[in-house]
């Protein structure tokens with residue numbers, strides 16, 4: 001490989017890595033939809049104020065210390081054998097991660 005071909009190749013590898021690791025934050029409009037979904041749909045089990053109901057509370061204090069990936073997996077795939085349904089038909093994994101991060105820091109109104 002000539003030196004002029006190495007740089008584009010390196011760039012391609014770097015950009016590929018970035019694309020797979022970076023969290024694509026939802027647009028402002030999509031964030032509004034997601035907030036509505038969590039308050040309405042998730043709220044039907046987890047409580048309209050997310051303090052718990054059929055499902056456990058989803059508040060920063062109750063989620064503290066739990067691994068983010070595990071919580072994202074629960075939202076995307078649900079929990080077999082429990083009423084927690086999978087949401088992958090309605091949410092991307094990035095969106096589920098955004099929701100979990102917001103739940104852990106205090107969910108917007």
Ligand code: HEC
Pocket residue numbers: 037038041042043044045046054055056058062063066071072074075079082083084085087099
């Ligand atoms: C039909 C009721 C129901 C709905 C709707 C629901 N959940 Fe759940 N969820 C549950 C139950 C029940 C559990 C506890 C499962 C268990 O026993 O491990 C749970 C667990 C979870 C957990 C894991 C909590 C922890 O402390 O480990 C997260 C995170 C979660 N739900 C997020 C959501 C989100 C986000 C939505 C909406 C997109 C949602 N849930 C909608 C019933 C529901």
